[in-house]
Amino acid sequence: MRERNHHERIDSHKSSKSDEKHKHKEHKHKEHKSKERDKDREKSKHSSSSSKNHSNSEYKESSEKRHKEKLKHRDGSSDKHRHKNKEKRKEEKEKLHSSSSGVGDKIKKENGFTSPPRIKQEVDDEYLPSVKVENKPTKRARIDDDVDFKPKKPKIEDEKRTKKRKAEEVTKSKKGKMKGQADGAGKKKKKKEEEDKWKWWEEERYTDGVKWKFLEHKGPVFAPPYIPLPDKVKFYYDGKHMKLSPQAEEVATFFGKMLDHEYTTKDIFRKNFFKDWRKEMKPEEKSTIVDLNKCDFEEMNQHFKDQSEARKQMSKEEKLKLKEENEKLLQEYGFCIMDNHKERIANFRIEPPGLFRGRGNHPKMGMLKRRIRPEDIIINCSKDSKVPVPPHGHKWKTIRHDNKVTWLVSWTENIQGSIKYIMLNPSSRIKGEKDWQKYETARRLKKCVDKIRAQYREDWKSKEMKVRQRAVALYFIDKLALRAGNEKEEGETADTVGCCSLRVEHIKLHTELDGQEYMVEFDFLGKDSIRYYNKVPVEKRVFKNLQLFMENKQPEDDLFDRLNTSILNKHLQELMDGLTAKVFRTYNASITLQQQLKELTNPDENVAAKILSYNRANRAVAILCNHQRAPPKTFEKSMQNLQTKIDAKKDQIGMARRELKGAKADHKVKKDEKTRKSVESKKKALQRVEEQLMKLEVQATDREENKQIALGTSKLNYLDPRISIAWCKKWDIQTEKIYNKTQREKFAWAIDMADEDYEF
DNA sequence: TATCAGGACTCAGAAATCTCCCG
């Protein structure tokens, strides 16, 4: 009752100007959403007369109820969420949770993963930034962020590190020599290359949003033109052979290629494909081909399978030739010159035409992604550069000279109308600087996170509903590493949410669950339609607030109806310069890695065990960030194989033990040098196989624990690489064990600058 | 000055391709 009174008090407290404006905006948005959803509902009413989930009268009833509620409800911004298409949502929800229907199956397959218990703990409040870090080397001053992070290093230190690095290289090349002369030469070359590597992180950065001064490139590589099918590959409609026009045939092949994919069994995919395919047909084709179910793409499918098989069966020479051609293309188009440096381009090929493959339950899946022509392309380069030449007989859409952006080429895709870009590789200066900056912002958050936490805890008690919602949302973003959750246009994308866009139906409140008080059960689809499922104990005040936010709301209503990402980020910006919701994810991921590494690394263990610890720390972050993957198709088999190896190794150990025992007995009798040596060698042999077994067991554990968890995303995007590098240096573990070649290139800046005592 | 759509960029998992090891 007390809470209820409080609720009313809060609700009546809604007269601030900005609040009203926000309400208005939200209301407008809501109306739009509502119309869209009504449209959808109408459609679904007509399309499925056998609708399992609701009847027309149910719809009418709920619609009336909503109308009444709208009148009853005094608060505009809250109203905005009363009109959502409940039936549609209910239907989708049922599909999501059903394990038997097609869509449900897919979601289960893609997202059926139940998140393991999140392990993130509250961050150590006692943290004191390391002085060493603050004096971190590099010549230039940082421009926009962290005034107090001035990596101005005395030159002497730089030299020291260079010496150290060189010494390491010498050691490495010495090892290489032992392998053989040729290998040694390779190392030498590698060493030379390493020395030639440009250390952009030691140079000044541009100011005022300038990204480059000079940019020259050769433009994009277009998708190869369509090659018509050979005559022997036939398409049948209703059992009869039909020769398709080239345009119609090309689109048909997109579908034919995908026949084995689950996509082609989905209704939306088929419907969208068929609609777009018909647009490409000649009038006579259009009048004949009226039912996708009567189309037989089987021969096309076989044709592409044969082609792929033939590619595999190519001779060594043919494969080599192909590889050389690819390499030539890469050399020509895969690099650009940006400010006197040759930089690798990430995606210099234009996306080929095909069928759109949205993730999850995407309403546009199956639509035709049209072929991009030079006339669609915008080129960005500097005025004083050689402008790329368009293919013969064509011209570019526009040529721009905008050095405030990082892209080289852009075009607008036809499915969502969004812009696609060609940009540089992660190893480039332009990407690396941004990456470094990202981690510096997260480190700045570390310094003020306690204050921010204290503030949002205080805000849980605020008189203003808006402030309370903001505070609870921020608590989730901080504690659970949820994404911000921008608003999305209804019907344009799959129905996924983030923190600010959570709906009532996405959480369940349990006063007591699994022996714990005040539990919140989250269940929703996040980015890429990956399911987020988690049960978390929360503080009583958060729990009570959630009850309050959910009061008088329908499952389809927004949980935080007075909040959106722009309000939240605006608030965060006031708390710390450059702070946004996403910074919390980076911060919590990195700090978790650092903590876990400290906790899990056992100094006495060998390298393999230490790497297992590293992977476990990495895994803790991946779990926190909900980075999942579909278990590899060959998972069970590969585990079995590994187990077989382990069993064999165990047998080997048994044998080695017996042999050692025998040798010892022999030595006891004979007591000569020969038998003594034999005992020694048997001992060593036993030790060797025991180590091998240990390695295999570690590998098995690692693999099992990794079954449904994707480590790559967090490693590449959330973990300050300097933490990993420092760990490697501290425990004398080669960087190669943690990062592969590409990753080392991306994190070259961190590898160069982090010492073993680096603290995030 | 506030709003909002468009733009620019990061992050994401799946699929394709490459590499290496084992029989």
Place this chain on the structure above:
DNA sequence: TCGGGAGATTTCTGAGTCCTGAT
């Protein structure tokens, strides 16, 4: 030495976040 397959790496492109500039 070769072929095949498992695992690692790379590519691809869709899906987010956040910012900016026009209105």
